[in-house]
Amino acid sequence: MADTTATANPEDGVRRRDFLDIAAVSAAGIGGLAVVYPLVSQMAPSKDVLAASSTEVDVSAIEPGQAIKAVFRKQPLFVKRLTAAEIAAANATPADSLRDPQTLAERTKEGHEDMLVTMGVCTHLGCVPLGAAEGEVKGEYGGYFCPCHGSHYDTAGRIRKGPAPTNLEVPEYEFISDTVIQVG
Structure with a gap:
């Protein structure tokens, strides 16, 4: 009888080993995922x-x-329609005189300059x-007053007096119609 080991294709062992390597790496990748x-x-x-991530007002x-x-x-979210006098008062205050300068x-x-959302x-x-x-x-400046520590905000929600370091935050919002805003 002839020896079959001597006549076997030497590349067969390499192919089997490559297949086993690929199978092992694939199994490890799937397990990792x-x-x-x-x-x-x-x-x-x-x-x-996700449902609370935006609000329509x-x-x-x-x-x-x-x-x-x-x-x-x-x-809480404050939405205020400013009067002409409040707009004039806010515009009359130089931004560089404020602790957190914003116009x-x-x-x-x-x-929609008359609509303040904070x-x-x-x-x-x-x-x-x-x-x-x-x-x-409403505080000394006609806007908002924090009773906890005495911060006073003006009609534009900007800090004017007290310990608060910055203005009331204006969230991301947009008008989706003339009468409805979407916040968030």
């Missing part, structure tokens, strides 16, 4: 968080000088300032 995918996907926001009923409170990401035009949208959270320690509801104390 099976471990990593749940870890990455659990960091994605849940459906209730109807501003058609807000009269000049009035403000409303809404909720955005579980925090009213930088805090509002073009074409987060209702004091930038000092996170209290909710007064001044958005009828009859509340």
Whole structure:
């Protein structure tokens, strides 16, 4: 009988080894994905968080000088329609004289300079300032007053007096119609 080991193709061993290497690397890659995918996907926001990521606010009923409170990401949101006198007072204040220099035009949208949208959270320690509801104390500058530590904001929501380091935050928003804004 003839020896079959001597006549076997020497490349057969290499091909089998290559196949085993590829199979082992593929199995390790699939196993790695099976471990990593749940870890990455659990960091994605849940459906209730995604639903709260934007809010629509109807501003058609807000009269000049009035403000409303809404909720955005579980925090108060102030939407105020400024009067001509409030706009003039805000524009008369030089931005370079402010602790956190911003003009009213930088805090509002073009074409809607009378509509101020700010987060209702004091930038000092996170209290909710007064001044958005009828009859509340508006502070020395006619805007908002934080009763926790005495920060005073002007009609444009800019810090004027007290310990707050910055202006009331203006969130990302846009007018999706003349009467509805989308925040977030």
